[in-house]
Amino acid sequence: MILNTEVLTIFILNILFLFFASIAFYLSIKIYLKWDINSTTTTQYTLEKQSVLTATIIKYIFALKLPLFLFFIFTLDNLSNLITGAMCAAGVVDATPYGTYLFILKILNIYIFGFWLVLHNLDTKDETLKYTKIKFGLFIFIFLFLLAEIILESIMFNAIDISKMVSCCGVIYSSTSTSLISYIFTLSNTTIILIFYGNFILLYIFYILKKQYLFSLFNLFFLIVSIISLIAFFGTYIYELPTHHCPFCYLQRDYYYVGYFIYILLFTGTFNGLLVGFLNTNNKNYFKSSLLFNTLFVLLVSFYPIFYYMKNGVWL
Amino acid sequence: MIKLQNVNKIYTINKNNTITALKNINLEIKQGELIILKGASGSGKSTILSLLAALSKPTTGEVIVDNKKLSKLPDNFAALYRRENIGFIFQKYNLITNLSVKENILLPLIPQNLEDKILEDKLNLVINRFNISHKKDILVRNLSGGEQQRVAIARAMVNDPKIIIADEPTANLDEKLSSDFCNVLKELKKLNKTIIVATHDPIFFNLDFVDKIIDINNGSLS
Numbered sequence: 001m002i003l004n005t006e007v008l009t010i011f012i013l014n015i016l017f018l019f020f021a022s023i024a025f026y027l028s029i030k031i032y033l034k035w036d037i038n039s040t041t042t043t044q045y046t047l048e049k050q051s052v053l054t055a056t057i058i059k060y061i062f063a064l065k066l067p068l069f070l071f072f073i074f075t076l077d078n079l080s081n082l083i084t085g086a087m088c089a090a091g092v093v094d095a096t097p098y099g100t101y102l103f104i105l106k107i108l109n110i111y112i113f114g115f116w117l118v119l120h121n122l123d124t125k126d127e128t129l130k131y132t133k134i135k136f137g138l139f140i141f142i143f144l145f146l147l148a149e150i151i152l153e154s155i156m157f158n159a160i161d162i163s164k165m166v167s168c169c170g171v172i173y174s175s176t177s178t179s180l181i182s183y184i185f186t187l188s189n190t191t192i193i194l195i196f197y198g199n200f201i202l203l204y205i206f207y208i209l210k211k212q213y214l215f216s217l218f219n220l221f222f223l224i225v226s227i228i229s230l231i232a233f234f235g236t237y238i239y240e241l242p243t244h245h246c247p248f249c250y251l252q253r254d255y256y257y258v259g260y261f262i263y264i265l266l267f268t269g270t271f272n273g274l275l276v277g278f279l280n281t282n283n284k285n286y287f288k289s290s291l292l293f294n295t296l297f298v299l300l301v302s303f304y305p306i307f308y309y310m311k312n313g314v315w316l
Numbered sequence: 317m318i319k320l321q322n323v324n325k326i327y328t329i330n331k332n333n334t335i336t337a338l339k340n341i342n343l344e345i346k347q348g349e350l351i352i353l354k355g356a357s358g359s360g361k362s363t364i365l366s367l368l369a370a371l372s373k374p375t376t377g378e379v380i381v382d383n384k385k386l387s388k389l390p391d392n393f394a395a396l397y398r399r400e401n402i403g404f405i406f407q408k409y410n411l412i413t414n415l416s417v418k419e420n421i422l423l424p425l426i427p428q429n430l431e432d433k434i435l436e437d438k439l440n441l442v443i444n445r446f447n448i449s450h451k452k453d454i455l456v457r458n459l460s461g462g463e464q465q466r467v468a469i470a471r472a473m474v475n476d477p478k479i480i481i482a483d484e485p486t487a488n489l490d491e492k493l494s495s496d497f498c499n500v501l502k503e504l505k506k507l508n509k510t511i512i513v514a515t516h517d518p519i520f521f522n523l524d525f526v527d528k529i530i531d532i533n534n535g536s537l538s
Contacts, residue, residue: 040377
């Protein structure tokens with residue numbers, strides 16, 4: 001087991017989250033089962049008071065969990081200095097069989113927690129509290145994801161063995177990799193670029209046509225396509241190295257932490273895009289935020305190949 | 317129109333210690349009425365006022381104002397309701413003594429972010445109505461009790477509320493100032509304001525412009 005300052009911080013926070021989330025879970029079940037907004041009984045008035053407390057607990061857990069994802073990546077990056085063979089967070093993720101699942105679950109949870117926060121925000125703006133029952137019902141379900149994340153995180157840190165040699169990102173993200181990642185490299189760069197920019201243009205088309213479900217669906221595709229494009233194509237221009245495809249190394253100081261900007265823009269843009277369908281709304285703010293962040297993301301990642309070509313006169 | 321339907325209010329001190337402040341209250345107050353809630357200390361008068369002002373919720377039952385279920389409002393909407401509909405006059409005025417008359421009166425308007433011109437107009441309207449325009453820049457701590465009372469009334473009126481709630485408004489006033497306050501109530505009634513006064517001061521019981529005097533005894537209407 002590895003226990004440096006960052007991991008210890010994560011453990012302590014997880015214990016606190018688990019304690020408060022368990023209280024919220026118990027109260028959420030109670031609220032979900034007994035809520036009747038038209039009732040004027042003592043039970044209902046008590047539930048209305050408890051719903052404020054419970055929602056506040058959940059809101060702060062989720063609002064803290066979102067930035068903590070970046071701290072988690074930062075922790076993995078730091079751990080890579082302690083694990084033989086690991087050059088960045090990728091090596092740490094690959095050091096145990098749980099790392100990849102935890103990483104995927106964490107990304108999924110970011111979106112789920114974000115959706116809950118948006119739903120809660122809508123509920124507080126409605127004087128009839130029409131989303132209250134839904135949001136607590138949703139939390140009962142989300143609690144299981146939160147629990148799974150905390151358990152998996154603890155298992156992963158517990159399973160890390162610093163005496164064991166792990167693969168570096170150069171091996172993990174290559175065509176010789178034994179994982180699913182190797183399939184990414186069977187696609188040509190031209191195909192990847194066409195799909196990436198094509199998907200991006202479709203987002204604008206669906207915005208103009210006000211097709212909210214298609215807009216959401218193609219935001220989901222855009223998230224997946226973007227991650228593949230980053231690994232297969234754009235990453236190589238950030239590193240200026242045709243063989244280096246790691247999606248973690250550009251989170252490091254050597255690359256001016258540009259990875260944080262890349263992922264924040266991508267996650268914020270696609271999150272807002274997914275909200276359009278999730279809330280079944282034609283609210284321009286969600287459309288515009290999605291397009292703004294996605295466009296900034298595209299401009300940022302496109303800058304690297306263009307700059308490389310202008311500097312060197314060739315493509316990688 | 318204000319309605320209280322089957323309202324009970326129980327304050328829980330701890331598991332074994334509860335206080336029943338209101339027992340099955342049913343009450344209707346029409347727009348523009350002046351109502352006196354009469355009763356001894358601890359009878360439940362102030363609890364009714366706090367329910368009408370959406371400062372607290374009943375334990376059971378319902379409070380409805382203009383078809384809005386006040387007792388079901390979330391806190392942020394209850395605050396909005398108070399800001400737009402209620403003017404409070406407190407027994408001890410609850411003025412901020414380190415601020416001037418003008419600053420005290422404009423306090424309820426701060427959340428509305430109004431333009432200076434509109435604020436000035438609203439201020440002038442109330443300070444002229446309650447005859448305190450010459451004191452507007454003076455600190456409240458330098459005013460007499462009667463003047464402080466008028467500032468408190470001006471503050472309650474500055475957002476032009478539909479309902480005015482006064483809790484023992486004459487408890488700290490002498491007979492002359494209490495009589496002046498009654499005249500102010502008459503003026504407010506002419507403006508079609510709904511006024512609810514909780515008091516045990518006999519001066520209110522013989523006023524000819526009072527619509528209803530409601531007796532409260534141990535949390536019940538008698």
